[in-house]
Ligand code: ACM
């Protein structure tokens with residue numbers, strides 16, 4: 001009995017010993033009440049620890065630490081100040097005495113903040129750096145420029161801030177609704193702002209103390225409407241909002257901007273965007289056409305690649321590395337570029353296969369602009385659903401070739417701000433999901449267990465410290481139909497399709513509608529079957545039965561073009577040959593938006609065969625289960 005109690009006590013100690021986010025590599029708990037305030041010893045750059053960590057990759061050696069906490073105080077060993085700093089972050093989360101030996105799985109653990117769509121000021125940024133550092137995040141990527149506002153002082157091109165940092169419209173949505181007009185600094189209607197160089201230096205100073213590298217992103221050649229507004233000579237012609245790679249003026253401006261950016265930011269990486277450029281104007285622009293002819297470029301993708309390669313030469317000549325969104329692979333990747341993979345993981349895979357470095361930030365796991373809880377009960381997001389658990393489940397090396405870890409630098413969470421007007425809402429979207437990304441980047445997969453209680457504790461402390469984090473105690477969670485399944489008469493029964501599903505969204509193929517498994521909040525979770533055509537299926541219940549209800553839930557998510565059906569028809573038959581239409585359910589909802597709507601009807605009938613037909617409104621329609629009772 002005594003041994004059992006000792007064992008239970010030891011287990012309890014182990015379970016609670018791992019209280020940190022991100023989870024450390026090794027933690028051996030010991031007895032006693034920890035003294036977290038008295039430093040007994042500090043060895044930075046000592047021989048013993050250098051020897052212990054000698055076989056680690058260089059980045060891990062630099063970030064490694066050992067922390068011993070006893071009732072008398074704590075002792076830290078590390079090779080660098082950064083390792084020492086990480087030991088202190090772990091110390092703050094220690095609940096027991098014990099010995100921690102720890103280093104990161106990946107060298108790059110990042111967060112991207114969009115301050116273009118809604119401006120966020122220096123103080124807000126400084127506040128977030130503290131929380132990021134506590135998670136051992138070491139890269140802060142600032143999306144400083146985009147259509148909705150230029151946010152960094154550039155002395156050589158003052159109109160970028162004087163005009164293009166100010167707009168008509170408090171929110172991004174207002175600005176879009178009012179025709180995307182810019183304003184002037186000081187004008188009564190002007191909304192926006194920018195970081196001065198002094199602001200940025202303050203951010204950089206604090207970030208350096210927190211061992212966070214700050215990566216500036218200067219978008220090109222797309223998402224550059226504000227630049228073309230301030231300096232029209234770098235656009236193709238009136239009505240074109242991308243930069244013109246045909247004109248020398250474009251390169252002069254970009255290099256002038258980058259020179260000041262490079263002077264300001266010590267970051268080894270300079271991010272140049274590269275995503276989502278609308279290249280259609282380039283096909284008609286005489287300057288672009290002349291450039292393509294002179295350089296022997298076959299298409300507009302190669303023209304973008306020409307621009308990025310030329311900018312890369314400039315950045316490399318200044319001793320820095322070019323980082324860009326995965327579109328920079330199109331038309332040929334620049335020789336030394338690092339790719340940020342956002343449209344899934346394919347871009348990262350291709351970059352790695354080509355011998356380049358990649359940072360993984362696939363939308364499915366890393367886009368924190370998706371809502372984190374039941375979309376119908378949350379503030380409006382930018383479309384889509386990403387729970388804390390799904391973010392935490394990301395495995396960056398999955399699907400990567402052997403040896404990929406040589407080039408897979410790490411992971412990053414991105415928080416775009418189109419739908420996030422306030423600071424409070426920004427924090428709500430950021431926390432606690434960025435903690436999940438931090439753990440994916442730092443912790444070995446075997447150490448990720450027990451995340452819920454650990455992150456809840458971390459998040460509660462964050463809320464207590466004045467951050468407006470999402471409260472995990474109030475999480476609604478996945479759709480009940482997804483979590484619990486759906487009981488009904490047709491489960492396991494055969495379904496015959498008169499039209500097949502769309503190839504991209506097969507879900508569980510013929511089993512989808514009668515597998516008793518409901519879809520979640522996300523159309524891409526493998527439970528929702530997608531169609532561009534009619535849905536027209538027949539379920540065979542095997543015997544004639546009383547039927548009192550038939551229906552199915554459709555989801556709408558306008559962003560990716562998924563809409564509720566125009567109408568649903570229910571037909572019944574005793575023999576599978578002669579069907580009688582028993583209900584037509586029209587879609588009478590006037591507005592579009594993310595929603596989950598049951599198209600069903602009570603019935604008083606007997607039948608063996610149920611035919612379920614749905615006509616699309618436009619684009620896709622998605623259905624998870626046909627419920628028969
Ligand atoms: C991106 O989300 N357009 C990189």
Ligand code: ZN
Nearest residue numbers: 236244285288
């Ligand atoms: Zn052009």
